[in-house]
Amino acid sequence: MSVGVVIPAAGKGKRMGASVSKQFLDLYGEPILIRTLRVVSDHPAVTQTVVVVGREERARVESLLAQHGFNSKRVQTVIGGKERQQSVFEGLKALSTRWVLVHDAVRPFITHDRITALLTGAEETGAAILAVPVKDTIKEVEEGVVSRTLERNRLWAVQTPQAFRRELLLQAHRAADQTVLATDDAMLVESMGVPVRVVEGDYANIKLTTKEDWVLAEAIWRKRSSEQ
Ligand SMILES: Nc1ccn([C@@H]2O[C@H](COP(=O)(O)OP(=O)(O)OP(=O)(O)O)[C@@H](O)[C@H]2O)c(=O)n1
């Protein structure tokens, strides 16, 4: 199985509200992007990694990669787009592998064990995602009033990485042609009628989105470090 990875890292991190984009913030002495990359690119199935960056940040990312021992053969950079979906599409075009993992730069707590399970899950239909059962009750709200309570035992919170046959995901992105804006890649494949396998994720695989997530990230990191 030849597996490439796309790491979208061209976001601005507006909801985090820090002075630099969240993927460059240090978590216990190392930038989040580097922590994420170290786990994903070291997985034994991964042969190619592409980091998608903002145009004005490319030089900074390349020097960060070199500083942390990632040479340009192991990890390359491409310029992203305005939305995550466009950034992923740019990354996909730079890969030559049969399979692709798409993984947010800001989910540093992914493990090899979950990546392996995800890749196995994807073999059947060409598409698989990691997800965890939701813990809260979820309601639809319109103009400040509840319109519907969703059936919790059918709801899963979706994470990355997501794994696809690369040609399938490329086809799905081309079909969307920027007229459909999806919040994850699986949505594009689902809209082609392809079944997407759900593989149980890990609640610790959080996405750093707001300041509260940072507190949680520090706690997860401390716990993981004390267990090693
Ligand atoms: N145009 C974009 C937007 C997002 N991303 C990346 O997609 C991942 C998930 O996106 P999100 O958490 O929404 O990051 P931001 O867009 O940076 O956050 P915000 O919406 O708060 O600005 C991040 O690794 C982010 O860098 C990207 O590569 N290109």
Ligand SMILES: C[C@](O)(CO)[C@H](O)COP(=O)(O)O
């Ligand atoms: C892809 C994702 O991480 C799955 O949970 C999420 O949808 C990304 O959303 P964002 O608004 O781009 O952070």
